[in-house]
Amino acid sequence: MIARGKIKLNLEIYKTIIATTVRYANAKIPEEDWAEVYGLLYGYISGDDVIITEAIPFTHTKKKRHILKVEFDEEDYALAASIESEFYLKDPPQYIVGWYHSHPGIKLMLSQDDIKNQLAWQSNNPLAVALVFNHVRLLKQIEVPARKGDPVKQLHLDTGFLNFRLDDPNRGLEAAFHTIPFEFTDLKLDETLIRNAQEFVRWVTRAFPRGDEILKEYTRYINSTLQKLDEIYSGTESYLNTLIRKQESHRIPGVVESQSQEATKILDQGNGMINIFKIMKNYLEYKERDVLIPQIDTVLNNWDQRTENFMENFYKLAEKR
Numbered sequence: 001m002i003a004r005g006k007i008k009l010n011l012e013i014y015k016t017i018i019a020t021t022v023r024y025a026n027a028k029i030p031e032e033d034w035a036e037v038y039g040l041l042y043g044y045i046s047g048d049d050v051i052i053t054e055a056i057p058f059t060h061t062k063k064k065r066h067i068l069k070v071e072f073d074e075e076d077y078a079l080a081a082s083i084e085s086e087f088y089l090k091d092p093p094q095y096i097v098g099w100y101h102s103h104p105g106i107k108l109m110l111s112q113d114d115i116k117n118q119l120a121w122q123s124n125n126p127l128a129v130a131l132v133f134n135h136v137r138l139l140k141q142i143e144v145p146a147r148k149g150d151p152v153k154q155l156h157l158d159t160g161f162l163n164f165r166l167d168d169p170n171r172g173l174e175a176a177f178h179t180i181p182f183e184f185t186d187l188k189l190d191e192t193l194i195r196n197a198q199e200f201v202r203w204v205t206r207a208f209p210r211g212d213e214i215l216k217e218y219t220r221y222i223n224s225t226l227q228k229l230d231e232i233y234s235g236t237e238s239y240l241n242t243l244i245r246k247q248e249s250h251r252i253p254g255v256v257e258s259q260s261q262e263a264t265k266i267l268d269q270g271n272g273m274i275n276i277f278k279i280m281k282n283y284l285e286y287k288e289r290d291v292l293i294p295q296i297d298t299v300l301n302n303w304d305q306r307t308e309n310f311m312e313n314f315y316k317l318a319e320k321r
Contacts, residue, residue: 005048007129007163007182013041013055014184017100017161018197019204019283020057022135025104026205034104035061035210036070040080041098041131042087050097050129050180056083057285060210070101072117079286096121098129100161107146108132108162110177115166118177122169129180133161135201138194157194207273208280215295218277222303225270229307232263233314240320249321256318263314267307274303 017039025034039057043050058080061070072080080096087094098121101114110118110130121128137144138160143153163180187193209217236259240252281296 003180009052010186016055021102022204023208024060037102043097044094100131103134105136130164207276
């Protein structure tokens with residue numbers, strides 16, 4: 001079937017899809033614990049093109065009645081409608097134009113459950129899209145075979161996602177599907193984009209833990225790094241006191257300068273990671289945000305307050321005599 005129009009999205013949409021899906025399926029999580037993620041795509045239709053303006057993550061694989069499953073529940077649908085009412089006030093009016101989900105480590109396609117979901121969206125909007133992402137496909141640039149033993153197809157400049165639409169929704173669960181071409185509105189699909197996307201996967205793996213683990217990990221990292229800074233400060237101060245007792249105060253400026261290089265290195269690394277944490281919190285699932293963002297901000301503000309004047313105070317050690 002010939003696809004109608006194309007999908008248009010920007011870099012931030014792509015980053016949202018990567019961050020929210022890789023958070024629950026990455027190299028730090030055993031593959032048997034990888035979870036799928038569902039989110040909604042908001043935007044508008046221009047001719048036959050779907051213009052995606054925002055991707056909002058909603059849920060991931062959870063245990064329900066002793067079964068691991070990912071699905072939109074009544075609360076999700078209510079929230080989706082509430083968000084849509086806000087988007088509709090924009091110019092041009094915007095609304096749900098489809099959904100996205102992940103197939104971590106498996107072939108990009110629409111399963112029976114996916115077709116069921118797509119039927120719901122496409123019945124309301126014939127151009128609604130289902131975007132499916134697989135981080136393994138992006139990282140390895142291969143098409144994962146549908147069955148074990150089938151040949152692996154090598155890919156080039158692949159973003160890790162495909163867009164699908166049902167051929168004929170009237171066929172219900174028997175409906176076939178086809179892919180829809182896409183384009184980025186604010187960047188070029190080239191080697192640099194793919195390398196940056198792969199690097200972003202690695203940063204998400206490192207700095208965006210799943211669930212409530214995010215608070216524990218951010219707190220652990222900050223406390224550990226602050227301890228390193230405290231140790232280098234107190235260690236330097238103690239050594240300078242020794243120099244004073246030995247009447248070798250002339251060595252103090254050199255020692256402070258030398259140790260300041262190590263302190264600056266630790267501080268810069270910490271600030272770099274904190275900035276990554278601040279970026280990642282924007283990709284929390286919608287229902288997490290009201291609870292987790294204030295808690296994360298408290299943890300990150302602790303770093304900012306503790307380190308604001310650290311180097312200024314460190315250099316003042318050179319004034320000891």
